[in-house]
Amino acid sequence: MTELAVRQDNAPATIPQAAAGLVEWAQAAQAAHTLARSLVETAFVPQQYRGKPAEATAAILAGAELGLNPLASLRAFDNIQGTAAPKAITLRAVAQANGHDVEVAEESDSKVVVEYRRKGADQWRTVTWTIQQARDLGLTSKDNWKKQPKSMLVARATSEASRRVASDALLGIPYSSEELQDEQPEPTRQVARKTVQRAPKPVAPEPEFDEPAAPPQEPVKATAERVEDPITPKQLTALNAALSNDYGLTDRDDKLTYLSGELGRDIASSKEITKVEASRLLDAIKAQTEPTEDELPEPDFGESS
Numbered sequence: 001m002t003e004l005a006v007r008q009d010n011a012p013a014t015i016p017q018a019a020a021g022l023v024e025w026a027q028a029a030q031a032a033h034t035l036a037r038s039l040v041e042t043a044f045v046p047q048q049y050r051g052k053p054a055e056a057t058a059a060i061l062a063g064a065e066l067g068l069n070p071l072a073s074l075r076a077f078d079n080i081q082g083t084a085a086p087k088a089i090t091l092r093a094v095a096q097a098n099g100h101d102v103e104v105a106e107e108s109d110s111k112v113v114v115e116y117r118r119k120g121a122d123q124w125r126t127v128t129w130t131i132q133q134a135r136d137l138g139l140t141s142k143d144n145w146k147k148q149p150k151s152m153l154v155a156r157a158t159s160e161a162s163r164r165v166a167s168d169a170l171l172g173i174p175y176s177s178e179e180l181q182d183e184q185p186e187p188t189r190q191v192a193r194k195t196v197q198r199a200p201k202p203v204a205p206e207p208e209f210d211e212p213a214a215p216p217q218e219p220v221k222a223t224a225e226r227v228e229d230p231i232t233p234k235q236l237t238a239l240n241a242a243l244s245n246d247y248g249l250t251d252r253d254d255k256l257t258y259l260s261g262e263l264g265r266d267i268a269s270s271k272e273i274t275k276v277e278a279s280r281l282l283d284a285i286k287a288q289t290e291p292t293e294d295e296l297p298e299p300d301f302g303e304s305s
Contacts, residue, residue: 032060035070045074058084065171066094078177081184085177088155088162095166102161104154112153116161127164129157139182152178228274235278236270242285 036056039045049056056074062084063073076090086094092102099119106113110131117124131140131149134156139145145152159176231239243249249258260267262284263277273281 028064029057029061032064032070033057036060039070039074044071048079049074052079055079055082055084062086066090066169067097078181080177080180083180085175085180086173088158088176088178091162091166091170091173091176092158094169095162098166098169100165100169102158102165104158107150107154109149109153112150112157114154114157114161116165118165125164127157127161129153129160137182142182144178144181155179229276230271231273231275231278235275235282238282239273239278239285242282246285246288 033053036049037053040049040051040053040056045056049059059077059079060070060073062077063070066086068076076093077084077086079085095102095116101115101117101119101124103115104112105115105126112129114127115124116127131153134140134145134149134153139152140149155176155178159179163170163173240255243255243258247258249255256267256270259270259273259281262281263273267273
């Protein structure tokens with residue numbers, strides 16, 4: 001048989017074989033998607049996959065490569081920014097299922113040691129993770145590390161040990177979901193204090209709320225009270241005492257937030273309150289804190305029953 005004849009005989013057999021594998025994978029992907037559409041409408045899947053058939057399909061296919069069934073795949077993989085990532089315990093489970101040893105030898109909030117041994121080997125090796133390592137990597141400022149440092153250390157050490165001992169079984173998976181989550185920026189927290197938004201604090205330091213404003217050098221000679229007249233030291237002292245004693249507001253920011261809500265404008269300093277506004281605020285506090293006629297005790301005239 002000539003060289004040309006050999007090539008002609010072998011070429012057609014190679015191309016269909018590769019194409020057949022691709023067709024099989026596409027059929028499996030379609031079947032996974034059909035299954036995912038049904039599962040994501042039930043309460044049997046994790047919340048992160050509810051109503052998300054595309055993400056659930058990716059998790060099912062990723063789990064299938066490791067030998068997991070669809071429901072196990074949805075429990076074993078997290079969706080981290082569109083990436084199906086296995087949990088650290090999943091990596092450990094796959095390694096152990098393939099006959100390798102992965103054991104936690106020591107664990108605390110400051111240090112975790114995980115031992116591992118390849119199937120058929122005699123020598124044990126270790127992976128150690130300490131809280132100082134996590135601190136050096138800037139991880140300890142994240143919520144998960146603050147709340148459960150030991151669990152996070154175990155996840156880190158377990159992921160690393162599992163990849164070392166069973167990289168072939170894990171198909172070269174580079175990260176666990178815990179490791180990917182650590183790479184994500186912390187969400188910005190917005191703390192709403194009532195419904196009023198205060199203006200940014202000035203760079204120059206402001207006096208405390210309860211410091212009376214300095215009296216004007218030249219007293220106002222007008223006999224009528226003007227709208228723009230600033231709050232008086234006496235009013236400021238009375239208002240500060242009323243907010244502290246009657247409403248329990250002792251923090252400067254809390255007082256300014258309350259006053260901003262009552263006046264309908266942002267108040268960054270007590271100096272911005274006018275004399276007329278101070279009078280109205282004091283009258284309103286007095287009206288709310290004084291007992292009504294229904295709350296007053298009945299007079300006792302000493303009448304015997």
